[in-house]
Amino acid sequence: MxxxxxxxxxxxxxxxxxxxxxxxxxxxxxxxxxxxxxxxxxxxxxxFSPKIFLVALGLLGVGMFAGNAFIPLPVLDNLAGLLGVFAGAFALGLAVERSTVLESAAAGAVAAGLTALLGNLALTAFGDAGVPLAVFGAGTGLLAGALGAYFGGDLRNGLTADV
Structure with a gap:
């Protein structure tokens, strides 16, 4: 059927x-x-926020430039720049609600590494001492950026905590 x-x-x-x-x-x-x-x-x-990294890179770059330009340490130019990186990262850690340690550390490494590389361009171009100097600068910038963001965030947490 x-x-x-x-x-x-x-x-x-x-x-x-x-x-x-x-x-x-x-x-x-x-x-x-x-x-x-x-x-x-x-x-x-x-x-890791790329937007915060770019803000941190700009802020820490300006801090590095301002530290080198306005703090009168003729013998220790890079130390003055690292103080600027620390201050910029401290301000960023104080202003942003979430932790910015990783972004500030990376931005500090880039800013200080480029400053060391460009500040000693002759050593970089014609000698073997340029790359280790840039790596040392990046390492100190990483440390200054991370510490500044950590202490800025710690202060912010202390100021906003209930008593």
């Missing part, structure tokens, strides 16, 4: 169910992948 087109056999129902389950599994896999990517982006953004 011929079947009507609106009636289903067991095989066609099973095939439709299998296709539906496969589609649901693919959709769930895509949602899991997209939610994993979103969670990873959110975590990375909560650990």
């Amino acid at each position: 011929p079947q009507r087109s609106d009636q289903r056999t067991r095989d066609s129902f099973a095939d439709d169910l299998t296709e539906t389950l496969q589609d649901d599994a693919e959709t769930a896999e895509q949602e899991t992948h997209s939610s994993f990517v979103q969670r990873a982006k959110h975590r990375a953004g909560s650990i």
Whole structure:
């Protein structure tokens, strides 16, 4: 007896169910992948913020320049710049509600490393002492930026805590 087109056999129902389950599994896999990517982006953004890094780089660069330009330490030029990096990172840590230690450390390393590299351009271009000097400058800038942001955030937390 011929079947009507609106009636289903067991095989066609099973095939439709299998296709539906496969589609649901693919959709769930895509949602899991997209939610994993979103969670990873959110975590990375909560650990290291590129926007705050750029602000820190500008602020610490200005601090490095101001320290070298206005603090009269003729023998220790880089120390005056590191005081400027520390002050800039301290101000950033005091102003921003979340921890900015990682961003300030990276920005301090870039600012101090570039200043040491460009300040001793002749050693960098013609001698072997330029690269270790830049690495030392980046290391001290990293330390000054991290300490400044830490102490600024610590002061902010102390000022805003309930007594």
